Structures are given as structure tokens and as C-alpha cells.
Amino acid sequence: QVWDESAGEAIADPAFRAARDRTGTPGWADELPTYEQGDKVATRKAIEAALNATVDGLPGLVAGSADLTGNTGTKLATAVAQTAAQPGGRQVYYGVREHAMGAAMVGMALHGGVIPVGGTFFVFVDYMRPAVRLAALSRAKVCFVFTHDSVGVGEDGPTHQPIEQLASIRAIPDLHVVRPADANETVAAWRDAVQHDGPTALVLSRQGIEVVTDGSAVERGAGIVRDHDEPDLVIVATGSEVPIALGAAEQLADDGVAARVISMPSWDRFDEQDEDFRHSIFPPDVPVLAVEAGVTMGWHRYADDVVGIERFGASAPGGVALDELGIN
Numbered sequence: 001q002v003w004d005e006s007a008g009e010a011i012a013d014p015a016f017r018a019a020r021d022r023t024g025t026p027g028w029a030d031e032l033p034t035y036e037q038g039d040k041v042a043t044r045k046a047i048e049a050a051l052n053a054t055v056d057g058l059p060g061l062v063a064g065s066a067d068l069t070g071n072t073g074t075k076l077a078t079a080v081a082q083t084a085a086q087p088g089g090r091q092v093y094y095g096v097r098e099h100a101m102g103a104a105m106v107g108m109a110l111h112g113g114v115i116p117v118g119g120t121f122f123v124f125v126d127y128m129r130p131a132v133r134l135a136a137l138s139r140a141k142v143c144f145v146f147t148h149d150s151v152g153v154g155e156d157g158p159t160h161q162p163i164e165q166l167a168s169i170r171a172i173p174d175l176h177v178v179r180p181a182d183a184n185e186t187v188a189a190w191r192d193a194v195q196h197d198g199p200t201a202l203v204l205s206r207q208g209i210e211v212v213t214d215g216s217a218v219e220r221g222a223g224i225v226r227d228h229d230e231p232d233l234v235i236v237a238t239g240s241e242v243p244i245a246l247g248a249a250e251q252l253a254d255d256g257v258a259a260r261v262i263s264m265p266s267w268d269r270f271d272e273q274d275e276d277f278r279h280s281i282f283p284p285d286v287p288v289l290a291v292e293a294g295v296t297m298g299w300h301r302y303a304d305d306v307v308g309i310e311r312f313g314a315s316a317p318g319g320v321a322l323d324e325l326g327i328n
Contacts, residue, residue, distance in 0.1 A: 102131025
């Protein structure tokens, strides 16, 4: 604490206050990176850039991973490891123990003073589901970073391709789930996670994704990335499928079909919006086609039909697997 002469009392300094309130010091988000349209960036790389850009402005930030730190983008470049000899360390190496990582993160968040971030491959959410569920039950302010989010994982094969995981975590009440379309939406999702009063799951890609958005869809759960005054069709997609949907819209335009393209990074955030906004995204009289590289369960809440993957993946390079399984 510092003594405030004008107030005649001790007050918490800005860093202590930010840690106590699980937020950032004034202007913390001003340091977030932005990306140019056409850049190609894996969203797991974008979250690493966002974390490192804001580490100084988020004094409570503690990041780590279950043995996959470099792969999941959860490495703080300037942080030392948390050890008995370095109790101020802000990087935690949890080892191959996803459940323990999730449980420790929930404990840190409920104790207070810390914003814990922890990463692993999305398929491994199965090993930590009780901790993720406990975070939702207790509204612990944690950020789960789940990467390698689809058959775009490629050569690791079907055991590592999380076909059904996205549907399963969307079903967890009070878990805020965001699957960003590109690097700009990933940066916006990190800002959103810090501001959200509860647990957030960021679902991120292994492969590079073309930057096609300005990130604004994250705030309300969905946004228009390609429009037409009188669309014949709405195509809605998430994650790496948004650029594919834009390509499909261009082909449809050549055939005389006007398509609006929607990025919908967060179902739960979209469901919080009023009816007028929801209708501005999905006009009631226009058919909707959803596109996502996973099981189609749940999409019929929003769409008339779905292009998805109703089977386990295959051992092939990511682009080949996506193409062979119809996400093209």
C-alpha cells in the first residue's frame, strides 16, 4: 500500500488493486496487437502474442500448460518458472497432468489475486472435465486455452482430432466458450476473457488461418464479415472455417447466389443478445447454412442445415484431412 496525503489514508497501489480485482491496470488493453487483413496466423500463436503484450498490465496473470507450453501459446516470454525458490514466478509447468492443472487454476481463481491461464490440446479436455465443470459451477475466473481444435491437427491422427469436444463444452452451463475465426478475434477473445466474470474456454487452431475479421464479432457472439443488401443465404461458421465460408460465398456469387457470411465465435454470448440483434444477424426469412469442422450437434438451433464432420478424423496433413472430410 501507499500513503495518500490528500486522502489521509493508505490506498492500494494500482498493481495490487488490479490483482485484487482480477483485472488490469489502467490502459492494459491498449497494448494488444492488431493484425492486417490477409495475414496468416495460427490462433494459438495469436493468444501467445496477446498474453505477452498484456503481461505487464495484468499483474495477476499466471500462465502455464500441461507439458505443452510452446505448442499452446501459453509461454510468457519474460516470466520465470514458479518454484519453491522463485515463489514470484508467473510461469507454471504443470507436467502431464491436465486435471491437476485445471483444479489448481480453479483454486487460484477462487483464492483471489490471480488470473490463471492454462493450455492443453483440445482433445485432452476429457482429462480435466471435472475441473472445467467445477470452474463453471463456482464461476471461477480462469481461462482455459484449448488448441489443436479440429481435424486440422492433421498427422497426429484421429486420437488427437477433437471431433466432439466443441459440442460437449458448449453444453456446460456458465462456461463462456469462444472459437475465434482469426488472430484479430483471438485478441478480442483474450480481452473478453479478462473482462468476463467467470470461466472462459478459448478454442484455437494449430494451423495458420487467414485474417478476415476486425475482431468485433466476439463482443456480441456473432458478426457479419461479408454482406449483401438482399442475401439469398446466410453462411455461419466458426474458427478456421470462416475463411472457407468466405471462399464459398465468392463461388456462390459467380452462380448468382448472394450469400451473407457470419463469424459466430461464441454461442453463449450470442444467446445473451436481444431479439433485434439476433434477427439482424439471421434474418427470419433467409435460410442459414452452418459450417464447422466437428459434429453438427446443436447447430440446428441457428441453422437450417449444417456442413460438419460426423465421424472421427484421419491420419493426414491437416489441409488434406479437411479437404477429404468435406470442409472445403
